[in-house]
Amino acid sequence: MRPIGWSEVIITALIKVAGYSAIIFVTLIFTFLLREGAPTLFEVPLEALAQTRWYPIEDYYGILPLIGGSLIVTFGAALFAVPLGIATAVYIAEIAPRWAREILKPLVEILGGLPSVMLGFIGILIIVPFVREALDIPTGLTAFTGALILGGMAIPTIVSVSEDALDAVPKTYRDASLAMGATPWQTIWRVTLPAARSGVLTGVMLGVGRAIGETMTVMMVTGNAPVLPTGLRSLFSPVRTMTATIAAEMGEVANGSVHYHVLFFIGIVLFLISLIVNLTAASVVFKQRKRSERILS
Amino acid sequence: MTTAASPNTPAAGPGQMESQAPNDQFEDTKIRIQGLSVGYSDGTESLQDISLDIPANQITVLFGPSGGGKSTLLRTINRLNDLADVVSLEGRVLIDGVDVLDPKLDVIELRRRVGMVFARPVVLPMSIRQNLTYGLELSGEKDPGQFEEAVERSLKASALWEEVYDRLDDPAVSLSGGQQQRLCLARVLALEPDVILLDEPTSGLDPISTGKVESSLQKLKQEYTIVLVPHSVQQAARVADYAAFFLNGQLVEFGMGKELFVHPQDSRTEDYIEGRFG
Ligand SMILES: Nc1ncnc2c1ncn2[C@@H]1O[C@H](COP(=O)(O)OP(=O)(O)OP(=O)(O)O)[C@@H](O)[C@H]1O
Ligand SMILES: [Mg+2]
Numbered sequence: 372m373r374p375i376g377w378s379e380v381i382i383t384a385l386i387k388v389a390g391y392s393a394i395i396f397v398t399l400i401f402t403f404l405l406r407e408g409a410p411t412l413f414e415v416p417l418e419a420l421a422q423t424r425w426y427p428i429e430d431y432y433g434i435l436p437l438i439g440g441s442l443i444v445t446f447g448a449a450l451f452a453v454p455l456g457i458a459t460a461v462y463i464a465e466i467a468p469r470w471a472r473e474i475l476k477p478l479v480e481i482l483g484g485l486p487s488v489m490l491g492f493i494g495i496l497i498i499v500p501f502v503r504e505a506l507d508i509p510t511g512l513t514a515f516t517g518a519l520i521l522g523g524m525a526i527p528t529i530v531s532v533s534e535d536a537l538d539a540v541p542k543t544y545r546d547a548s549l550a551m552g553a554t555p556w557q558t559i560w561r562v563t564l565p566a567a568r569s570g571v572l573t574g575v576m577l578g579v580g581r582a583i584g585e586t587m588t589v590m591m592v593t594g595n596a597p598v599l600p601t602g603l604r605s606l607f608s609p610v611r612t613m614t615a616t617i618a619a620e621m622g623e624v625a626n627g628s629v630h631y632h633v634l635f636f637i638g639i640v641l642f643l644i645s646l647i648v649n650l651t652a653a654s655v656v657f658k659q660r661k662r663s664e665r666i667l668s
Numbered sequence: 669m670t671t672a673a674s675p676n677t678p679a680a681g682p683g684q685m686e687s688q689a690p691n692d693q694f695e696d697t698k699i700r701i702q703g704l705s706v707g708y709s710d711g712t713e714s715l716q717d718i719s720l721d722i723p724a725n726q727i728t729v730l731f732g733p734s735g736g737g738k739s740t741l742l743r744t745i746n747r748l749n750d751l752a753d754v755v756s757l758e759g760r761v762l763i764d765g766v767d768v769l770d771p772k773l774d775v776i777e778l779r780r781r782v783g784m785v786f787a788r789p790v791v792l793p794m795s796i797r798q799n800l801t802y803g804l805e806l807s808g809e810k811d812p813g814q815f816e817e818a819v820e821r822s823l824k825a826s827a828l829w830e831e832v833y834d835r836l837d838d839p840a841v842s843l844s845g846g847q848q849q850r851l852c853l854a855r856v857l858a859l860e861p862d863v864i865l866l867d868e869p870t871s872g873l874d875p876i877s878t879g880k881v882e883s884s885l886q887k888l889k890q891e892y893t894i895v896l897v898p899h900s901v902q903q904a905a906r907v908a909d910y911a912a913f914f915l916n917g918q919l920v921e922f923g924m925g926k927e928l929f930v931h932p933q934d935s936r937t938e939d940y941i942e943g944r945f946g
Contacts, residue, residue, distance in 0.1 A: 547790040547852070550748055551803040551859065552780035561802070566793045 404642060408635030415633060425597035425611075427620070427630045434637055436599040440514065440610035441641070443600040444589060447518025448525055448582045453575050455522075456529030457564075460571070463530070464537035465559050476534070483527030491591035494520045499592055506607060512594030514610040520588050525578030532577060536570020537563060569655075576652035583645055586614040595619065613641045698724035698863060698893040699745065704759035706740055708752065714740040716917045718759070723910060727885060727894045729925065731904040732914035733940065738897045741914075742865045745895070746782040747775045763863065780807055783856030787868040787899075789848035791840035796832055799840045799851055803859045818858040826854040827884045846877025853881065863893045871899040882907055901941055905929040913937045 411420070415432050422433025463475050498519060503511030540563050548558040564571065594609025597616070617634050624631045699722040706715040714737045722728045730738045743749040745761055747768065760767050768778055780803070792799050800822055801815045809815070819836065823829040828850040832843070840851060849869060856864055866885075870878040885894055885907060898904040904911060908925030913934070921928060921937045932938040 541790075543786060543788060543790045544792065546748060547786060547792065548802075549751070550746060550779055550784040550786075551806065551855065552776045553803075553806050554776060557806055561806075562792050 401642070404635060404638050408632060408637075408639045411629075411632045411636035414629045420633075420636075423599040425616070427624075427633070430629070432629070432633045434613075434633070434640070436597040437611060437613045437616050437637060438640065439600045439605075440593070440597070441583065441612040441614070441644075443514050443605060443610060444517045444521060444593060444612055445579065445583050447514060447606060448521035449575075449579045450518070450522075452522035452525040452529060452578060452582070456526045456574070456578060457533055457571060459526070459530045460533035460537055460574070461559055461564070464534045465555075465563065476531075479527050479530050479534075483531055485524075487524065487585060487587045488591075490520055490524055491588040494588060494592040508607055510594060510609065512592055512609050513607050514593055514600065515606045517589045517593035517610070517612075518606075520592055521582040521585055524585065524588065525582045528578035528581060529574045532574030533567070533571040536567040536574065539570065540566045572652060572655055576648065580645065580648060583648065584614060584641075586612075586618045590615040590618060613637050617641075696724040697721045698763065699895070700760075700762040700765075701741075702760045702762070704741075704744065704761060705756065706737070706744055706749070706754060707756035709755045712917075713756075714917050715744070718919045720912055720919060720922060722893065722895060724893045725889055725891070726909040727889050727896055727907050728910045728912065729904045729908035730895065730897050730912050730914055731901065732920075735916070736914035737917045738914050739867050742784065742867050742895065742897065744769075745863075746779050746784055746865060747773075748779075748784065750775065780859050781861050782863045782865060783859060783861040784865045785849070785852050785856055785867070785869045787871050789845060789852050789872070791843070791848050791851055794840060795837045796840045796843070796851065797836040799855050800858045803855065807859070818860075822854040822858040825857050825884060825888060826850045827880045828854055846873045846880070849873055849877070850881060850884075853884070857888070861892065863895065864888070866894070866896045868897050868899040870903065878903070901929075901943070905941075913940065915940070 419432055420434055422431065423435050424431040424433045425436050459479075463472055463479075467475060494516060498516055499511035501511070502508075502513065502516050502519075544562050544566055545558055548562040549555070553561065589612050593612065593615065595611045595615055596609035597611045598605070598608065600606070600610055617637055620630070621634055624634060701718055701720040701722070704715055704718040705713060707713045718737075718741065730741060732738060740749065743752070744757075745763075745768070757769065759769075761769050763778075763782070767773070768782075792802060794802065797815075797819055800819045804815060804818055820829065820833075823832065828847060831847060832838075832851075840848065843851060849872070853864075853866075853869070870881050873881065882903070885896070888894065889909075896907060898907065905925065908929070910923070911925045911928045912922040913920045913928070913932075913936075915936055921932060921934045923933070928937070929941060932941060
């Protein structure tokens with residue numbers, strides 16, 4: 372048997388430490404969230420939390436408008452970012468001539484790296500006035516505006532990850548489909564996209580995940596009015612998301628007060644929502660992965 | 669295997685005649701290739717002035733060393749090379765007298781009539797049944813009865829029916845490699861083409877699966893014109909009714925399989941068959 376070198380032992384140990392510390396940090400963060408947020412359940416009755424009025428100064432802690440605000444902005448963003456992002460990825464991977472691909476790919480990566488504050492600026496200076504005038508509504512600071520900008524932020528992620536996935540589909544799949552008399556478009560729709568499904572889904576989840584957790588931009592452009600969205604009309608009125616609420620109020624709240632605990636409780640809710648989204652995505656991707664592994668075997 | 673036939677002596681005269689006038693040997697030419705040259709963007713002429721008549725209802729084998737242009741020829745016949753970076757294309761490929769290289773030709777329609785099976789089985793990411801009905805659906809067929817009929821007929825013709833009839837809705841990737849390759853053949857048969865092109869269809873298969881594919885080809889040639897690139901000289905000799913030897917983009921020799929493998933006319937063919945190069 373060959374003796375194992377010292378470097379081997381050290382490297383293994385380092386990798387182990389790195390791996391475990393990641394798990395430990397996540398656990399610590401979650402424990403902290405729980406410790407600060409859980410007292411809410413004793414201080415504010417659940418019925419009060421499930422109310423539609425968020426007005427902490429007078430002890431109204433209804434968090435429904437905040438959850439609703441987050442959901443409507445995120446769904447709005449996903450609604451146009453997902454089709455647009457996937458279509459762009461298909462164009463870049465399958466249709467664009469080589470020179471166009473060489474330009475578009477790096478461009479998308481750069482867009483994905485834009486700091487969200489800058490997008491907020493663009494939102495306030497250009498999109499907000501545009502929305503107000505185009506739709507003739509009292510203010511351009513609406514859920515719709517937030518959805519537009521968040522969608523714009525999600526698109527580069529969706530495009531970039533999906534494009535990689537499409538690119539990884541073996542050329543032989545396309546050949547096989549075309550050889551059976553499929554048009555290029557039928558081939559994309561029936562063969563290439565389904566074969567790349569897991570990667571495309573990962574891209575969508577990463578993109579939408581970024582939208583759910585985004586704070587700065589939505590604070591700048593959604594108007595921050597904690598009103599429960601009730602229908603299509605709410606899309607064009609101000610809303611306030613969970614993230615924006617935490618970011619705006621955490622600085623002014625007394626440590627250990629009820630309000631403070633409720634803000635952490637909102638954090639837990641946000642955490643759970645993200646977790647559910649990610650787990651759903653992971654389970655779908657995992658199923659697909661097993662299938663694709665068999666394809667490759 | 670090869671006897672001491674000496675192709676360079678004048679004694680080979682009559683044989684030469686035969687291989688130069690293959691048209692006399694079959695009554696029906698399915699594919700007529702005239703002066704075909706294909707060049708890729710990297711500058712190599714992958715096919716140089718090929719002229720070849722492929723008979724109907726026979727198995728014609730295209731063999732020769734790697735890079736000889738066999739795949740290029742197959743992919744030109746069904747226009748799959750439209751998407752590759754082909755920079756020069758000359759000559760004509762006539763199927764039933766119609767030039768399929770005509771830019772105005774309906775490529776989709778052509779590919780339905782000229783099916784292709786690839787070297788590595790490429791089952792599409794769907795169920796076994798959907799793999800078989802995919803082509804029919806694309807061609808606008810809607811009658812479920814037709815689908816049923818096509819599924820059973822094509823699976824039986826490719827000797828796969830017995831193994832899969834009770835699990836048609838399983839994902840096609842769950843089949844073994846040999847089964848997958850026969851599924852690819854069945855998928856082509858489901859469309860009822862005229863011509864089947866096979867590019868090393870058994871290169872990844874064990875001898876038993878290879879035998880199954882070869883024997884189904886023997887049955888299929890009653891109805892179809894088959895052009896096959898074999899993965900070995902042995903296979904070429906086993907299945908060929910007619911054989912064409914390709915070397916570096918040139919057609920060296922064409923003739924009846926029985927003749928060509930026993931008494932090759934060209935010394936390069938002989939060298940290759942006897943395993944002296946390639
Ligand atoms: N898509 C392509 N782009 C550029 N050159 C190509 C392409 N396909 C084939 N060639 C070139 O054309 C020549 C013939 O290739 P082809 O694949 O037709 O050979 P083959 O006889 O099928 O070989 P093999 O037995 O290895 O499959 C080779 O020199 C190859 O490099
Ligand atoms: Mg080849």
